[in-house]
Amino acid sequence: MGNIVKSACPLNCWDSCGFNVTIEDGNIKRVEGDPHHPITKGKICGRGRMLEARTNSDQRITHPLKKVDGEFHPISWKQALDEIAEKLSEIKKAYGPTAVFHSHDYANSGLLVNLDKRFFNNYGGVTEVIGSLCWGSGIEAQKWDFGDSYSHAPEDIFNSKHIVIWGRNVARTNMHLYEYLQKAKAAGATLTVIDPIYNATAKIADRYISVKPGMDSFLALGIMKEILRLQLEDRLFIKNYSVGFEDVEDLLASISLEELSQFAEVPIEVFTDLAKIYGNGPTMTYLGLGMQRYENGGNTIRTIDALIAMSGNVGVPGGGANYGNLQVGQSFNIESLTMPHRRQESRQFTMMKQAEEVLKANEPPIKMIVVTCGNPLTQVPDTNLVKQAFESVETVVVLEQYMTDTAAVADYILPVKTSFEVEDIYYASMYHGYMNYSAALVEAPGEAQSDLWIWTELSKRLGFGEVFDFTREEFLEMGLADLNVHGISLSKLKQEHHLLLPVKKVPWEDKVFKTPSGKYEFTASRLDQEGKISLSYPRESSVNNPVLVEKYPYTLLSLHPMRSNHSQHYHLIAGLQQNRVEVSEDVALEKNLSENDRVRVYNDRGQVIGHVKIMKRAHPKTINIDEGNWSQFGGTVNLLTSNEPSDNGLGSILYDCLVNIEKWS
Secondary structure: OOEEEEEEOOOOOOOOOEEEEEEEOOEEEEEEEOOOOOOOOOOOOHHHHOHHHHHHOOOOOOOOEEEEOOEEEEOOHHHHHHHHHHHHHHHHHHHOHHHEEEEEOOOOOEHHHHHHHHHHHHHOOOEEEEOEOOOHHHHHHHHHHOOOOOOOOHHHHHHOOEEEEEOOOHHHHOHHHHHHHHHHHHOOOEEEEEOOEOOOOHHHOOEEEOOOOOOHHHHHHHHHHHHHHOOOOOHHHHHHHEEOHHHHHHHHHOOOHHHHHHHHOOOHHHHHHHHHHHHOOOEEEEEOOOOOOOOOHHHHHHHHHHHHHHOOOOOOOOOOEEOOOOOOHHHOOHHHHHOHHHOOOOEEEEOOOHHHHHHHOOOOOOOEEEEEOOOHHHHOOOHHHHHHHHHHOOEEEEEEOOOOHHHHOOOEEEEEOOHHHOOEEEOOOOOOOEEEEEOOOOOOOOOOEOHHHHHHHHHHHHOOHHHHOOOHHHHHHHHOHHHHHHOOOHHHHHHHOEEEOOOOOOOOOOOOOOOOOOOEEOOOOOOOOOOOOOOOOOOOOOOOOHHHHHHOOEEEEOOOOOOOOOOOOHHHOHHHOOOEEEEEHHHHHHOOOOOOOEEEEEEOOEEEEEEEEEEOOEOOOEEEEOOOOOHHHOOOHHHOOOOOEOOOOOEEOOOOOEEEEEEOO
16 A cells, blocks of 8 residues: 655646655655645646656656766766855956856746855846746736735635636646536636637636637737727726826827737627626636737736726636736745855846857856756757857756756756755746645655755855755745744644645735835836837737738747746656647648648747647637657747847847748658
């Protein structure tokens, strides 16, 4: 039977599930859901179950590797750490600490993942990434509007009269919200799904609305225009708790419903129907992470926020603009873990343009790249440029478990433990407010070590070992220190396995916002930028680039794969190891494509080869290739995507991508 122990999912995901893990003979045998977790209640997805295979696979890297004459050779930890520390010391002395670039992503949501920043801050402060490939422009947009990005508690959905899922395939990416949707609908709430692709969530909806990719803001403006015509706006909220609504009224007066319908490719009567839904709330809106991945992405989220605010659905039970929930992560004492005051110098590259910045950096040049919790050679846009940048740097160090595309271009690979081999606390700043405890359950194979051990050993060699002279448990207690006043401690968390953090169930209920004005800001004042929402379009669109549309007439999306968290599981699942090119029916007809045809999808940045799958209901001229694939299995969709940033500078424009397609022999 084995021994069943409670654990938690480390993946950067909406749901942050509780696990029951079966251990036999010192090995992970099964990963199942913890039925006692208050939110996830025993149900987990295939990505979580795959963590058993990720831990046990014989493909794992188990010894430090050094590349010599293009080939990797095993070396001792002492040699690897001595050589890396020596290079770090020499680089700092000759060029300063910012000649080291730390490329970090969010493959793991553990609290102690932050300790890499502790190391680099005490080293002197390196070049770091800012922004996000995933949700960055939307988070920044909500900070302009509300002062922060907060979401309602999951159970507040049962106070909603109407629910709108806007650009989020809940069934694929947020499965426990899917269950709540079913219950809320059974209790009488209406459900509307807005998405370019008819998905599993749309199947249970009362209404499905197909919108042109990248044009969601025009749909929101059309709804707002109808709300004003029908006099359904919340004038009390607008007058007492907001600033800048007159700018919104001016914007709405500048464009007709017919024009908005043309841009969004949505019938005018849909604007009217949705105006009545938003004006007869409470209406809860769940925003996805895809529609902000365009050059106009920040403006899109701000326009939808404005719709939700002007209709009286902010700060009320059953309402909300539910995108991120940063109050979860703000519960922890991150500064005590990262020690930002020890940073002497700093430089920042955006996540999206890190490759371009590496190639042009000269004051100082980048002499070393250290990669943690990421696989930039599949995940960062414009893959060909990323590979060029990484291959141009003298020393690349990658902390990894497998020979990913990024690890393959490294000079040193340092094998790290999986989540089941270390103790940590896991949480997600996207959906619910529970944190989950996970102990170290099994021993790591070979010589794999924890990230913390690596930072500790390197810090000793570089002369600041005392800042890592703490146990893992002491670091966890450090991160939880601010929660003691709420009766939350590490010992209590270990005993109960999951605890609710002190987050507000209904954000902004007091109508006090974190903006400079203390009010909701239809026109933002927090930055020296144009703070008004506007009419803005994708970078690669018929409005901004009609010549490009003639050459590349189809919009390419890159959705999350069903069974892999980004690129993490492709090498473990044979069914994922080719590119599935999903096309709308009109594309198949125009290009004479049939199911399973081999095709080439291409633009000026690159090409991807795959096999056709025809989507039965999708917006015209739409293609999807799931993100995360490895080069050995056909190549990442990011061979096609642009590395330009979104309008507010902190998000990617991965979906702002036009392509063409042809049969390929």
